Amino acid sequence: MTERITPRDVAHVAELARLSLTDDELEAFTVQLADILDHAADLDALDLADVAPTAHPLSLVNVFRADVIGPTSDRDEVLAAAPEVEDAQFKVPPVLGESR
Template structure:
């Protein structure tokens, strides 16, 4: 299960929204292959009968009373925005031009 290709790394980088150079893709392909080969051994040990644990100390139905509480003000929320306009976050274009 070793040997992750540069094309696979490029796909992962796209999924993770990381714009990497070709040189970086090669470097990470090499390092990720070594790491993945090493961690693949988790598949050796647990049989199908072992349940998965997602949380070490599980709590269920943690709810607070349904009462209105003060939240972050518009001013506070926007205070650190890279760009803003009319009391809202200003972001680059979302849709492709035709």
């Protein structure tokens, strides 16, 4: 299969997933993820060359609904759940000029 997952790999996926890890966590997660991926190496025994992948248990087709206006969520109720709101919009800290 592939080489074992390294602390560098784990640091990279943590960054992709927007998680920050301490050095101890990085070490522990690396060992645990390697264990789990090692177990998945049992799949190497299978000949899968001519097997099609399955993404979903149902043969999904796109579902359309009738173009009729139904009840929708109340805007104020939805906005009330947000940590910060201004002028009926979600408010976030500055996006440009990020520190990394």
